[in-house]
Amino acid sequence: MKNNNDIFKKIILHKTSTKIIYQDNLVTAFNDIYPKSPVHILIIPNNFIETFNDINHTHELILGRMLLVASKIAKQKSIDKDGYRIVINCNKHGCQEIFYLHIHLLGGRQGSKEYY
Template identity: 55%
Template sequence: MKNNNIFEKIIKKTIPSDIVYQDEILTAFKDIKPIAPTHILIIPNIFISCANEINKENCYILGHMFYISTIVAKKEKIDQDGYRIIINCNKNGGQEINYLHMHLLGGKKLGKMC
């Protein structure tokens, strides 16, 4: 880990957080400022700044993020009614923390995005 930002502190468990899933590749935890009843962030355990940094050596992480999002959706009981998965990239894409992360949102009817 290079960046030592809030996500890395959550991964290392040096700050309190509500972790719902963790393995050797990813950590998933409840967002502290949720925009839906279920709002989970799924992050790699290694620092990747944004989607632009995905390459041949680390692309397996995205597949694992999507796979784990389905497991967490079932655990959070939002899999049947539906959920949304979002990855923002850089400032204009809405990325607020310089660390690749996936938002898993559900628990209510989510508005149309496009």
């Protein structure tokens, strides 16, 4: 697997110019630099988890927080009424490009029913 997760670590530590939308002790959220929708936000755990396959019972609080933050941001961005998509890619066939678990919050336009 590619070791391209350093950028997420730098964002968490405020070592880039990326504007953080939300951050607490468990998760960080920021705009995707290659947006696929008018609203395209990434939500990541502050502690490294490589893929969705690597989660276990100790990650329940983090995963729950990631989803709560996605819902909160959707309301702040006013995409909650029309709808939005939450996506987690896992490994090569799941289109994961950065091997650091992250949620894509996508909205602001009509989405496609196509998954790939």
